[in-house]
Amino acid sequence: MSEHKLSTSTPMSRAVRAGVVGVGAMGENHARVYSELPGVTLAGISDHDADVAERVAEEYGTDSVPLETLLERCDVVTVAVPTPAHHEVVSRCLEADVHVLVEKPIAQTVEQGRELARTAHERGLVLQVGHIERFNPAVRTMADLIDDLEVISLEAERLGPPIDRTAPGNVVFDLMVHDVDIVGSLLGASPDSVAAMGTPDGRYATATMEYDDVVATLTASRVTQKKVRKLSVTARECFVEVDFLEQSVLIHRDSYPEYVNDEGQNRYRHESVVERPRIDNGEPLRHELESFVESVRSGTEPEVTPEDGIEALETVLAIDSLVDADRSSQDHERAQDPSQDREVEI
Template sequence: MTADDGDGDVDVGVIGVGAMGRNHARVYAELSGAHLVGIADADAERASEVAGEIGTTSHATGTLLDRADAVSIAVPTEYHADLAGECIDAGVHVLVEKPFVASLSEGRDLIERAEAADVLLQVGHIERFNPAVTELTRIVEGVSPISVDARRLGPPSDDARSLDENVVHDLMIHDLDIVRSLVSGEIARINALRTDDGQHANAQLRFDDGTIATLTASRVTQQKVRDLTITAEECYIELDYLTQTIEIHRQSRPEYMEIGGNIRYHHEGITERPMVQSGEPLRYELESFVESVAEHAAPRITGEDGLRAVELAGAVLERAKATEESRTDAPRVVRSDR
């Protein structure tokens, strides 16, 4: 079914070599334990160009699947289900970039088929592999969150693939997935708004344990921002995805001190900066995928994880649309000139 290069490496390929797929191919070519056997793209000229840059070969999808043990799929979401299904039918393990699928029924079908075929199915939620998020997950285990705020903002993009996705599925879905992984409760309520052009959206989630999450995603903000904060009973935590840093702010216990014969009230703020071993999240993600394939172990981000993120993103969009419709139907308010 697959080629064996004789050194025990996992033979890998990439289907779709736009901006994200090129990076998958680059990392695979450098990754210990992986052997990049080729790439495929609907644009044969682009595939040949990228293959030349990276030092591999370009193929038709079917030929690539004959050579590979595992592949990454980095094409527009509308093609995910068909291509992932083709991989599963060929017995090839697959990592599908986010959003996992265009519809919930497609996702359920792929999960069932992968399980029946004993094929590993991972979804590319790359921020789960950000070293700062890995450290944050450990920190959150010891605190009691009250609220979570996430911002994923940036200026207009020239990436045609990104613009094909709405801002919730393209950007906010990262933070929806992260928040779901950090908060143990189930979502009880969703409120959402978006601008008329759909390029800026805000969502509020209330969990059944009382935690509140506020998420904002934008393609029209003139500064790139990727951050997440947690207000907890014990502390306030700030995470910056871009710099891969975390700060934990705590208040010391208040006390009265004698200074120069006078009694003074003293309450000191303490800032902790945990050590984060920085690195490229995509490299960690693909290392994890290759390791799962080599050991035939469950991937860290499963098809079920990807499907839950798609379902939640869809619920946010539906709530935003319902809000828009209610605004349209609402009686017009006429201001008085007085």
């Protein structure tokens, strides 16, 4: 191990040198936050698009350099390249003894994820998976509440309009993966069974998962003309609404019904009580990178481990295979009946 590199067994006290590999929309935000964090120096960025890399480097006062050079000057990096490149790029970073935060999903296949986890553990490095919603203040508040609830069901909606990009997205991997991870972390379990279906174009999908006695229903969409990021939890004690965008939590409880006397007239009243827990709002990405850097500094396990990322990936792959089977079934039906060959409207 190079002298300046850090093992998780050796806590650090000096400034952490950070880099970003892949500075598309998400990667650029990582560069921005690293440049703002106290005790962190943005040591450089790397991207296959030289023009983009130069622009981002100039914006945040750092250098655009090849990956090999970046790894020589960094203690930690964010890997925000397309998913098919995760395994190769993260492997190179770990083999250079650099701690890694890799954007979700951890890899393209479960075996690739397991291989990355093994490499990180063997080399004593932090490998954190970028499931950013874990660091949303509203989700953290929900995590504090859920242990005291007898949960019956959860329902997550991650909806929005089409995005402006050339490559078509798959909402199961792009969007639903967030809620798969959140539900799994809140319940502390993997699903016992999964059912799913979606549209042939991959822009809308819904999944139902069973966790012992709890049912979770997830919906992801790129065809909904309103941006929605919500989680609802039905428990025997209350109903909880979590809004990721507003970073708010509402707890609905029923009051006992009663008759009240109003100027000599008896009236029936049954009101709902709504609680609003205090939430320390903040940017989830900043919380995520602070947590990552602190794990490196202290030599402790990251808040979102490689195993967490692998578990989410396994579930997402299962959902996607079911959605793909549903797509194939729809294609077969259209082939049998040409009149059904029309664009799906949601």
